[in-house]
Amino acid sequence: MAIKVGIPRALLYYRFYPLWKTFFTELGAEVIVSEPTTQEIFKKGLKKFVGDTCLPIKMVFGHVITLADKVDYLFIPRLVSIERDTCLCPHFAGLPDVLCAIMPDLPPILDIHFNVRKKGATMKSIYEAGKRFNKNPFKVYRAYQKAQREYEKFLKRIKDGITPQEAIKIFDGEEVSPPEKKKGGLNIALIGNPYTVYDSFSSLDIIQRLRKLGARIYTSEMIPDEIIEEKVRTLSKKIYWSFGKETVGSAFHFLDSPEIDGLIYIISFECGPDSLLKEIVDDKARKNKRVAYMSLVIDEHTGETGMDTRLDAFIEMIKRRRAKK
Amino acid sequence: MKITFPHMGTIGILGEAIFKRFGREVILPPKTSKRTLTLGSRYSPEFACLPLKVTLGNLIEALENGADTILMLAASGPCRFGYYATLQNLILKNLDYEYELITLDYNMPNNLRKLKRLAKRKNCFQIGEAFRFGFLKLLTMEKMERLAHRIRPYEIKKGSTTKAYEETSRIIRRTFSFKKLRQARRKATSLLRGVSLNRTRNPLKIGVVGETYTVLEPYVNLEVERKLGEMGCEIHRPVWATDYIISMLPIFNRWGPRRKYRKAARPYLKQEVGGECIVSIGGTVLYARGGFDGIVHIAPFTCLPEIVAQGILSKVKKELNIPILTLVLDEHTAQAGLVTRLEAFVDLLERRRNKKVIGDR
Numbered sequence: 001m002a003i004k005v006g007i008p009r010a011l012l013y014y015r016f017y018p019l020w021k022t023f024f025t026e027l028g029a030e031v032i033v034s035e036p037t038t039q040e041i042f043k044k045g046l047k048k049f050v051g052d053t054c055l056p057i058k059m060v061f062g063h064v065i066t067l068a069d070k071v072d073y074l075f076i077p078r079l080v081s082i083e084r085d086t087c088l089c090p091h092f093a094g095l096p097d098v099l100c101a102i103m104p105d106l107p108p109i110l111d112i113h114f115n116v117r118k119k120g121a122t123m124k125s126i127y128e129a130g131k132r133f134n135k136n137p138f139k140v141y142r143a144y145q146k147a148q149r150e151y152e153k154f155l156k157r158i159k160d161g162i163t164p165q166e167a168i169k170i171f172d173g174e175e176v177s178p179p180e181k182k183k184g185g186l187n188i189a190l191i192g193n194p195y196t197v198y199d200s201f202s203s204l205d206i207i208q209r210l211r212k213l214g215a216r217i218y219t220s221e222m223i224p225d226e227i228i229e230e231k232v233r234t235l236s237k238k239i240y241w242s243f244g245k246e247t248v249g250s251a252f253h254f255l256d257s258p259e260i261d262g263l264i265y266i267i268s269f270e271c272g273p274d275s276l277l278k279e280i281v282d283d284k285a286r287k288n289k290r291v292a293y294m295s296l297v298i299d300e301h302t303g304e305t306g307m308d309t310r311l312d313a314f315i316e317m318i319k320r321r322r323a324k325k
Numbered sequence: 326m327k328i329t330f331p332h333m334g335t336i337g338i339l340g341e342a343i344f345k346r347f348g349r350e351v352i353l354p355p356k357t358s359k360r361t362l363t364l365g366s367r368y369s370p371e372f373a374c375l376p377l378k379v380t381l382g383n384l385i386e387a388l389e390n391g392a393d394t395i396l397m398l399a400a401s402g403p404c405r406f407g408y409y410a411t412l413q414n415l416i417l418k419n420l421d422y423e424y425e426l427i428t429l430d431y432n433m434p435n436n437l438r439k440l441k442r443l444a445k446r447k448n449c450f451q452i453g454e455a456f457r458f459g460f461l462k463l464l465t466m467e468k469m470e471r472l473a474h475r476i477r478p479y480e481i482k483k484g485s486t487t488k489a490y491e492e493t494s495r496i497i498r499r500t501f502s503f504k505k506l507r508q509a510r511r512k513a514t515s516l517l518r519g520v521s522l523n524r525t526r527n528p529l530k531i532g533v534v535g536e537t538y539t540v541l542e543p544y545v546n547l548e549v550e551r552k553l554g555e556m557g558c559e560i561h562r563p564v565w566a567t568d569y570i571i572s573m574l575p576i577f578n579r580w581g582p583r584r585k586y587r588k589a590a591r592p593y594l595k596q597e598v599g600g601e602c603i604v605s606i607g608g609t610v611l612y613a614r615g616g617f618d619g620i621v622h623i624a625p626f627t628c629l630p631e632i633v634a635q636g637i638l639s640k641v642k643k644e645l646n647i648p649i650l651t652l653v654l655d656e657h658t659a660q661a662g663l664v665t666r667l668e669a670f671v672d673l674l675e676r677r678r679n680k681k682v683i684g685d686r
């Protein structure tokens with residue numbers, strides 16, 4: 001029987017799932033992903049957690065609990081940095097240890113130090129990840145190469161203008177009809193940490209809500225890395241958080257692009273990096289008279305009605321601005 | 326050029342000593358107070374961590390007093406601290422303050438160039454001496470603080486240690502030469518030794534761990550150490566400004582004074598996550614093994630590394646059987662509530678100890 005590897009549908013799932021899944025499947029493992037977040041899953045995690053923290057970290061606890069008795073291994077990489085020069089927030093580096101500490105009876109955790117994107121993961125960490133499934137380094141490496149190809153396809157699909165959620169669906173073989181381009185429709189850019197924005201529980205499915213209101217969605221993943229680099233260079237100090245850099249870089253880009261009508265920054269309450277970066281984006285947006293801007297700070301108590309009211313008001317604002325022009 | 330930098334416990338002493346020796350004027354921000362906190366939180370992002378707010382308040386007060394050059398440290402992640410300078414700069418500029426910002430980071434050659442400029446026409450030897458003096462002065466100050474922690478639980482008249490310590494601090498702060506510093510040290514030690522003590526007591530031993538800034542800045546932690554001391558507890562802590570500075574230097578990063586904490590924390594945390602997380606865990610482990618009665622863990626609200634630490638400490642607590650009290654601080658933390666919690670904790674530790682004594686017989 002194939003070894004079962006569990007991947008929580010949380011955090012970097014939204015960025016790296018195609019890579020991880022292809023890698024483990026190529027090595028003959030069976031990959032099991034937890035169900036999309038629900039109130040129930042979330043509550044399960046909340047009960048276990050000690051102290052208080054941001055929504056995404058609370059959510060990952062729920063996912064891990066629901067996976068625990070179904071799998072042989074949990075894949076929770078220790079992500080210190082996913083590209084050169086930047087790192088992730090401290091939660092990522094400590095997560096496997098915190099999970100072990102709080103829930104000692106979990107299945108073994110594959111906590112591999114991953115360092116992808118720019119140079120590819122280091123050979124050592126790839127082998128670390130793969131050796132439990134196949135002892136042959138060449139096989140492991142080949143699996144990784146295949147995974148990387150799939151991953152690049154996935155990235156390309158996003159750059160072509162669909163959301164990561166949809167790109168994951170396509171990767172899993174589902175049919176996704178790209179949202180049609182409407183003339184005169186509103187173009188709204190969504191920025192924020194991918195795992196906050198694309199998890200439909202935490203973001204209350206904001207993407208669908210906006211689409212229903214007739215908007216076309218842009219996300220930071222659609223912006224080429226070079227542009228992001230160039231935009232953040234205008235700051236006096238480089239932003240050293242990967243997603244923070246992406247968020248701010250794309251925010252600056254969207255504020256400068258003529259086709260964008262509105263910009264929404266989604267932040268989870270108590271998020272460390274975003275609490276500071278919000279100030280930088282706010283500042284820039286305040287000085288920009290053309291693009292409508294709003295930041296949404298969300299936590300588990302954010303209600304649907306409140307969200308709808310704010311979105312309606314936001315759309316109204318954009319329309320008014322357009323009319324003035 | 327009037328230089329200023331935010332407070333962090335006694336660390337201001339270091340900067341003041343160095344720049345005075347360079348022949349520069351230093352304007353230290355007024356002592357952190359209610360006003361500092363109010364000013365800082367008014368202009369900071371709402372969810373920023375507490376140290377950012379308080380230090381912003383410090384800077385505003387110093388600028389009001391005429392400072393025109395701000396010196397800040399800016400490490401590069403993974404925590405928020407590295408971005409403080411940039412953000413505070415943005416906020417202060419939006420408030421229309423005029424000043425020059427100088428940041429020191431991990432780029433050593435660059436730092437040296439900046440320091441050279443600040444050092445006027447001093448040569449390398451003089452610069453080195455200035456640093457040595459500043460460091461020695463800070464070290465002396467910390468020695469006194471350590472001593473105060475040791476004797477406070479024995480004091481006969483409540484508050485006498487604190488009074489003596491404040492006097493020593495004033496004496497040491499006034500000195501600006503090696504010779505005067507030696508004299509001041511002798512005088513300060515004898516002052517503290519002069520506090521009348523009752524040595525028959527057997528105080529509880531408590532380790533105070535947590536995020537650097539909140540542990541070092543008494544106003545922000547509502548003087549937790551003094552309070553515990555006056556409740557009759559001997560305080561030890563792994564966080565000292567001098568250690569912090571030494572471990573910021575590249576070579577001592579791995580081998581410096583914090584190595585033992587890192588080693589002790591290894592079974593619980595395999596990866597350095599930034600901030601003081603690993604020291605909080607390592608400190609707790611070492612204190613627990615050393616037979617301490619309890620741990621007080623201090624963290625600002627939403628502090629990332631300390632949330633990680635808190636999760637892991639829940640395991641350390643069970644495995645090593647040591648009570649831990651976590652205090653999460655923000656600008657609204659109230660004196661009264663804190664005292665009640667500390668008293669309850671000390672009570673618990675006393676009962677635990679008595680039980681142990683009876684059990685051992």
Ligand code: SF4
Nearest residue numbers: 054056089091271272
């Ligand atoms: S970046 Fe923010 S949301 Fe993400 S784990 Fe860190 S604190 Fe939480």
Ligand code: SF4
Nearest residue numbers: 374404406600628629
């Ligand atoms: S260690 Fe905590 S308080 Fe300090 S910068 Fe990081 S999050 Fe803020």
